[in-house]
Amino acid sequence: xxxxxxAYNPKDxxxxxxxxxxxxxYFNPDNLKLPKNGDYxxxxxxxxNRTGTLHTGHATMLAYQDLMVRFNRLLGKKTLWxxxxxxxxxxxxxxxxxxxxxxxKKTRHDLGKEKFLxxxxxxxEESKKTINQQVRKMGSSCDxxxxxxxxxxxxxxxxxxxxxxxxxxxxxxxxxxxxxxCPRCNSTLSDDEVEYKEVNAxxxxxxYSKDFPFAIAxxxxxxxxGDTAVAVNPKDKRYKKYIGKTYTVDLGHGKxxxxxxxxxxxxxxxxxxALGVTPAHSIIDYEIAQKNNLPLIKVIGEDGKMTKxxxxxxxxxxxxxxxxxFVKWLEKEGLMEKIEDTKQNLSICYRCDSAIEPLPSxxxxxxxxxxxxxxxxxxxxxKTIREVALQVVKERDIKIIPERFEKTYYQWLENLRxxxxxxxxxxxxxxPVWYKDKGKKNEEIxxxxxxxxxxxxxxGDTLDTWFSSGLWTFSTLLDxxxxxxxxxxxxxxNSPDMQFHxxxxxxxxxxxxxxxxxxxxxxxxxxxxxxxFKTVYLHGLVRDEKGRKMSKSLGNVxxxxxxxxxxxxxxxxxxxxxGTAAGMDMRLYDEKVEGARNFVNKLWNISRYILSSVxxxxxxxxxxxxxxxxxxxxxxxxxxxxxxxxxxxxNFNFSGASDALRNxxxxxxxxxxxxxxxLQRANSKLVENTENILLYILGKLLILWHPFIPFVTEEIWxxxxxxxxxxxxxxxxxxxxxxxxxIEKEILYPFWKFExxxxxxxxxxxxxxxxxxxxxxxxxxxxxxxxxxxxxxKEVIIFLARLDKLEIEKSKPKxxxxxxxxxxxxxxxxxxGLVDIKKEKERINSEIKSVSGFIKSLEQKLKNKDFVEKAPxxxxxxxxxxxxxxxxxxxxxxEQLKSLK
RNA sequence: GGGCAAUUAGCUCAGCUGGUUAGAGCGUUGCAUUCACAUUGCAAAGGUCACUGGUUCGAUCCCAGUAUUGCCCACCA
Numbered sequence: 001x002x003x004x005x006x007a008y009n010p011k012d013x014x015x016x017x018x019x020x021x022x023x024x025x026y027f028n029p030d031n032l033k034l035p036k037n038g039d040y041x042x043x044x045x046x047x048x049n050r051t052g053t054l055h056t057g058h059a060t061m062l063a064y065q066d067l068m069v070r071f072n073r074l075l076g077k078k079t080l081w082x083x084x085x086x087x088x089x090x091x092x093x094x095x096x097x098x099x100x101x102x103x104x105k106k107t108r109h110d111l112g113k114e115k116f117l118x119x120x121x122x123x124x125e126e127s128k129k130t131i132n133q134q135v136r137k138m139g140s141s142c143d144x145x146x147x148x149x150x151x152x153x154x155x156x157x158x159x160x161x162x163x164x165x166x167x168x169x170x171x172x173x174x175x176x177x178x179x180x181x182c183p184r185c186n187s188t189l190s191d192d193e194v195e196y197k198e199v200n201a202x203x204x205x206x207x208y209s210k211d212f213p214f215a216i217a218x219x220x221x222x223x224x225x226g227d228t229a230v231a232v233n234p235k236d237k238r239y240k241k242y243i244g245k246t247y248t249v250d251l252g253h254g255k256x257x258x259x260x261x262x263x264x265x266x267x268x269x270x271x272x273x274a275l276g277v278t279p280a281h282s283i284i285d286y287e288i289a290q291k292n293n294l295p296l297i298k299v300i301g302e303d304g305k306m307t308k309x310x311x312x313x314x315x316x317x318x319x320x321x322x323x324x325x326f327v328k329w330l331e332k333e334g335l336m337e338k339i340e341d342t343k344q345n346l347s348i349c350y351r352c353d354s355a356i357e358p359l360p361s362x363x364x365x366x367x368x369x370x371x372x373x374x375x376x377x378x379x380x381x382x383k384t385i386r387e388v389a390l391q392v393v394k395e396r397d398i399k400i401i402p403e404r405f406e407k408t409y410y411q412w413l414e415n416l417r418x419x420x421x422x423x424x425x426x427x428x429x430x431x432p433v434w435y436k437d438k439g440k441k442n443e444e445i446x447x448x449x450x451x452x453x454x455x456x457x458x459x460g461d462t463l464d465t466w467f468s469s470g471l472w473t474f475s476t477l478l479d480x481x482x483x484x485x486x487x488x489x490x491x492x493x494n495s496p497d498m499q500f501h502x503x504x505x506x507x508x509x510x511x512x513x514x515x516x517x518x519x520x521x522x523x524x525x526x527x528x529x530x531x532x533f534k535t536v537y538l539h540g541l542v543r544d545e546k547g548r549k550m551s552k553s554l555g556n557v558x559x560x561x562x563x564x565x566x567x568x569x570x571x572x573x574x575x576x577x578x579g580t581a582a583g584m585d586m587r588l589y590d591e592k593v594e595g596a597r598n599f600v601n602k603l604w605n606i607s608r609y610i611l612s613s614v615x616x617x618x619x620x621x622x623x624x625x626x627x628x629x630x631x632x633x634x635x636x637x638x639x640x641x642x643x644x645x646x647x648x649x650x651n652f653n654f655s656g657a658s659d660a661l662r663n664x665x666x667x668x669x670x671x672x673x674x675x676x677x678x679l680q681r682a683n684s685k686l687v688e689n690t691e692n693i694l695l696y697i698l699g700k701l702l703i704l705w706h707p708f709i710p711f712v713t714e715e716i717w718x719x720x721x722x723x724x725x726x727x728x729x730x731x732x733x734x735x736x737x738x739x740x741x742x743i744e745k746e747i748l749y750p751f752w753k754f755e756x757x758x759x760x761x762x763x764x765x766x767x768x769x770x771x772x773x774x775x776x777x778x779x780x781x782x783x784x785x786x787x788x789x790x791x792x793x794k795e796v797i798i799f800l801a802r803l804d805k806l807e808i809e810k811s812k813p814k815x816x817x818x819x820x821x822x823x824x825x826x827x828x829x830x831x832x833g834l835v836d837i838k839k840e841k842e843r844i845n846s847e848i849k850s851v852s853g854f855i856k857s858l859e860q861k862l863k864n865k866d867f868v869e870k871a872p873x874x875x876x877x878x879x880x881x882x883x884x885x886x887x888x889x890x891x892x893x894x895e896q897l898k899s900l901k
Numbered sequence: 902g903g904g905c906a907a908u909u910a911g912c913u914c915a916g917c918u919g920g921u922u923a924g925a926g927c928g929u930u931g932c933a934u935u936c937a938c939a940u941u942g943c944a945a946a947g948g949u950c951a952c953u954g955g956u957u958c959g960a961u962c963c964c965a966g967u968a969u970u971g972c973c974c975a976c977c978a
Contacts, residue, residue: 203977220978266977275978278978405905581915598940604940648917849958851921854921
């Protein structure tokens with residue numbers, strides 16, 4: 001007898017087990033013993049931002065990824081899960097700025113660039129430590145020896161090369177365009193980094209001047225100081241006569257020319273139907289201006305204040321001040337017609353929630369609509385970035401799960417504008433561009449890895465953080481010692497770890513489909529001429545109990561570490577994976593994790609029962625021969641559930657796999673076979689074999705559960721006294737050829753037989769036979785079911801009592817039960833009753849009709865060559881099996897019908 | 902405005918290309934329980950699969966429409 005604690009206590013084992021794993025070196029694929037077929041499986045961990053701590057989103061991704069990684073490692077594949085962190089330029093800088101202000105009431109400018117960056121680096125380093133510790137807490141089996149950081153030397157080198165290559169190909173250019181400007185972050189943002197918020201606003205309707213023929217409406221009067229046109233719908237009769245004319249107006253800051261132009265998108269029913277065009281401060285207006293060759297007047301500056309061009313009266317005022325002043329002026333001049341309340345969709349910065357100010361600025365852009373041809377690149381042959389990004393998904397080089405997100409992705413690509421990649425942030429990858437005589441007429445530009453000799457000044461901006469994240473799947477696999485390689489091409493080609501590229505799966509939340517997934521596809525196809533990953537699996541977002549998004553202001557943020565503290569990592573992992581479907585949001589709350597914890601404890605006690613009671617603890621690797629029907633049944637169920645969850649896991653149906661395994665473990669194994677085993681072990685002829693079966697099943701079960709709940713399974717495994725760890729055992733799957741035979745002989749037969757008995761007993765169902773004498777007989781026969789589950793047998797009686805056709809009273813069911821209780825070997829009940837032949841005939845006939853229809857449709861399906869050839873084997877086999885089943889059923893029904901006549 | 906999804910038990914959700922009796926967890930109710938496990942066992946109650954039509958021998962599933970909710974994108978100046 002071995003002493004095992006009554007309840008599983010995760011706190012006692014988790015850290016200890018993780019240590020064991022880490023020390024074993026098995027996280028590193030170089031240390032795995034591998035079979036000949038060299039299949040690999042790799043995942044790049046989406047690098048958490050170095051902004052602080054782990055949240056539920058991270059916990060979710062870690063649970064899913066570790067599940068896949070452990071499963072594939074057990075399958076014997078060369079498995080790599082590469083961890084790392086992201087510098088998250090804007091997010092990290094913002095965070096440090098707010099800490100700095102809170103603690104010292106200083107801004108980054110008070111400190112100066114170098115000192116401030118030093119602070120950010122320290123903060124990022126601290127965050128990394130915390131995060132890595134928490135990633136370990138989740139049980140992640142990632143290879144720490146390959147850990148990377150987006151600001152690593154090697155990765156920085158890749159970023160530079162990529163920039164240069166894209167610049168040389170003409171895909172990156174510097175241009176003066178309207179950008180999204182965040183006055184608080186003091187930086188540009190890409191279109192995807194802009195969010196929207198509905199706010200109450202005022203809609204002002206006014207005329208530019210007394211002699212201007214009609215009024216316009218706007219929520220932002222102060223920008224009208226920069227208007228150069230008014231756009232009307234070409235079909236709008238009211239304004240037809242003014243189209244093409246130019247008016248000179250004075251808005252109190254000098255003369256300005258307003259031209260009347262047409263634009264299809266103008267809604268004649270909104271406001272006055274006339275749109276004041278401010279080319280410098282609205283992207284739409286900018287596009288209208290370009291079509292009509294209108295000048296730009298920049299009235300708002302990067303600091304969020306009015307510029308010189310806004311006129312003396314307004315210069316240096318904030319936007320709000322300028323608005324008040326201008327509105328007062330309009331009212332005084334009698335130009336204001338009305339002020340109404342309205343709702344406005346305000347654009348805000350996704351990091352700091354400040355209002356975005358669109359304004360023209362000289363920035364670096366990635367051109368998405370320029371056709372390029374790259375030597376040796378199978379994708380870029382006279383194609384644009386947009387076309388290639390579309391192609392790889394449309395042609396299924398990359399598969400997205402769930403599929404519906406492919407459509408979302410296409411839509412994003414259709415609306416895609418050039419990507420602004422320069423940021424006026426200090427923390428990040430400097431842009432590898434140098435200028436001579438910057439801003440002067442004879443300005444020279446140099447794009448390269450290092451500063452050229454002479455009087456050159458580097459671009460002060462940094463790159464969008466997603467520019468470096470977009471390279472993540474391969475930049476992390478390149479040899480750290482890049483100096484070893486003569487050329488960039490050699491580095492890409494000959495780095496040993498590039499054997500893991502393209503990565504097998506990219507697993508992440510659907511919220512960064514555009515931010516990240518799309519960028520990786522764009523950049524990787526450009527640089528490597530290859531895809532970054534074969535499959536994208538998108539999980540949903542974690543919400544609170546009421547389905548709300550977690551947010552600090554609501555105070556409903558769930559800390560995964562709290563849940564781990566309360567229920568253990570394994571429980572949290574199961575809770576996150578079960579009861580969800582791909583891409584669907586999930587709710588997380590204590591009760592759910594508690595349920596999972598209870599299951600983990602159940603598994604613990606199953607093994608406690610087995611391990612503490614067998615005469616000898618040993619690993620039984622060969623399947624013991626079954627001696628009873630119950631043995632046959634449980635072994636067959638194990639095979640069946642193994643096949644089922646293997647298929648589920650391969651098809652990314654994680655929730656289905658965990659449900660199936662849980663049902664097998666709890667209902668079949670614990671509730672049935674373990675009870676039966678107690679009786680079998682009382683029999684001296686069966687005891688040894690039964691114990692072997694228990695040990696065999698437990699061993700396999702631990703492997704099957706390991707990807708889901710690695711800690712508890714590894715801890716139980718240790719009791720077997722094996723040298724090697726559970727995490728590197730072999731997944732129990734038999735060879736394909738054997739599999740088919742097994743299904744016929746070993747799985748189906750005992751499964752159905754025992755299942756039938758259980759069904760009969762449990763679900764109050766029995767096999768009916770109607771004989772010519774109008775009598776119904778119900779019989780239940782099961783060997784080796786003696787003295788087991790008497791409660792269940794009671795149900796049979798209750799069932800019979802419910803069939804009012806049967807003369808139940810006479811058979812005294814209660815006595816029958818006691819009779820059965822005492823009986824040994826066989827349970828046999830026999831009851832008789834009357835049946836309505838007419839109704840029975842009708843029932844059978846209608847059933848025959850439906851079954852024959854079913855058979856017909858199945859036969860048709862199997863005749864269809866397209867289906868037989870294209871559908872997966874399992875599906876075709878399943879259909880064939882169904883046909884067989886239905887034909888048998890048909891025979892039975894016909895027999896029944898005959899017997900009624 | 903465009904798109905995507907959801908609507909299944911009191912609650913949270915599964916349901917894998919249409920097939921006998923629609924499932925699970927939690928909750929509720931009753932009973933049991935020194936024998937691996939109260940983090941337990943056995944059972945019960947609880948569903949017109951949102952609604953209306955259509956296709957089919959057969960629809961929770963496919964098609965059309967309606968209603969409600971959520972999300973994404975575009976954006977109203």
